[in-house]
Amino acid sequence: GQQRKTYRIGFSQCTGADEWRRYMLNEMNRELTFHPNYTLLYQDAGNSTDRQISQIHSLVDEGIDLLIVSPNETSTSITQAVESVFKKGIPVVVIDRKIETESYNAYIGADNVEIGRMAGAYIGNLLNGKGRIVEVWGLPGSSPAQERHRGLREALTRYPQVQISKELNGQWEKDTARRVAAAHLSDLKAADLVFTHNDVMGLGVYEVSKAAGLDKQLRFVGIDALPGPNAGMQFINEGILTASFLYPTGGQEAIETAVRILEGKSVKRDNMLNSIQVDASNIRALKAQTDKLLAQQYDIEKQSRRIDELTRTYSTQRNTLYLTLGS
Numbered sequence: 001g002q003q004r005k006t007y008r009i010g011f012s013q014c015t016g017a018d019e020w021r022r023y024m025l026n027e028m029n030r031e032l033t034f035h036p037n038y039t040l041l042y043q044d045a046g047n048s049t050d051r052q053i054s055q056i057h058s059l060v061d062e063g064i065d066l067l068i069v070s071p072n073e074t075s076t077s078i079t080q081a082v083e084s085v086f087k088k089g090i091p092v093v094v095i096d097r098k099i100e101t102e103s104y105n106a107y108i109g110a111d112n113v114e115i116g117r118m119a120g121a122y123i124g125n126l127l128n129g130k131g132r133i134v135e136v137w138g139l140p141g142s143s144p145a146q147e148r149h150r151g152l153r154e155a156l157t158r159y160p161q162v163q164i165s166k167e168l169n170g171q172w173e174k175d176t177a178r179r180v181a182a183a184h185l186s187d188l189k190a191a192d193l194v195f196t197h198n199d200v201m202g203l204g205v206y207e208v209s210k211a212a213g214l215d216k217q218l219r220f221v222g223i224d225a226l227p228g229p230n231a232g233m234q235f236i237n238e239g240i241l242t243a244s245f246l247y248p249t250g251g252q253e254a255i256e257t258a259v260r261i262l263e264g265k266s267v268k269r270d271n272m273l274n275s276i277q278v279d280a281s282n283i284r285a286l287k288a289q290t291d292k293l294l295a296q297q298y299d300i301e302k303q304s305r306r307i308d309e310l311t312r313t314y315s316t317q318r319n320t321l322y323l324t325l326g327s
């Protein structure tokens with residue numbers, strides 16, 4: 001048969017060192033198994049904006065056909081790097097965090113302002129309209145942190161007696177959140193609830209609060225509600241978090257969109273993924289479903305590795321056969 005054209009997709013990831021980003025990459029790789037003529041060139045910037053910029057340039061030097069980028073920050077320098085790729089005629093798909101330019105073909109992510117609003121309304125209700133919140137930010141230069149904060153504040157205007165008594169910067173990381181929480185125990189002591197821009201920071205602040213004997217007085221609300229071990233759904237199930245809001249990674253959609261673009265099909269420019277509230281009212285059902293899904297995915301991956309092995313064995317046997325017949 002005719003050889004299919006092959007494509008190289010570059011993926012510049014702001015950091016790869018957390019469960020949510022690993023989940024995103026898994027989704028991408030799973031979707032790519034349906035498209036054997038595509039390869040993924042993956043670069044992890046390890047939370048460094050400068051490194052991400054140089055990695056974007058080196059991906060272009062390697063000759064990618066399309067760039068998927070999840071920018072570390074909404075900074076001018078990253079924005080310029082992405083613009084330069086787009087201006088070369090290389091299509092760009094932005095995922096999760098945003099940049100300040102129109103130079104991209106598609107954006108994939110959930111509506112973070114809306115998620116912030118959902119969290120604010122939930123918290124206002126949970127506190128019966130009165131109380132003090134410690135808000136732990138993700139990286140302040142990244143769009144999800146800015147948008148989650150904005151949504152939270154908007155929703156809280158309906159609860160005038162609920163106030164954000166302290167804002168801390170946890171930079172999206174559990175360890176950083178632990179450190180700032182430990183340095184602000186008096187603020188935690190004076191609060192009723194801790195709202196963290198993601199679930200892993202919630203776990204970090206919870207651990208510090210527990211060690212200081214404050215965990216019974218505080219409630220914790222986060223964002224991501226990622227399934228699987230060491231992630232949000234589990235934290236809710238264990239009663240560490242009271243609630244979280246699903247933040248889908250969009251990994252599968254990013255590859256689907258990239259493939260459509262490279263096949264010359266039209267794509268939607270803004271692709272908004274849905275969020276849902278996760279708490280005691282639905283965690284058991286959700287956890288059962290997602291655990292089952294993850295187990296099935298694991299089985300499928302195992303089977304496909306087995307098929308690969310068999311195919312390899314078969315082709316060596318066939319080669320041996322040809323050699324034998326030929327001699």
Ligand code: FRU
Nearest residue numbers: 018020097144172198224247
């Ligand atoms: C993972 C993460 C998520 C968060 C997202 C925001 O690196 O911090 O927890 O929802 O990035 O960009």
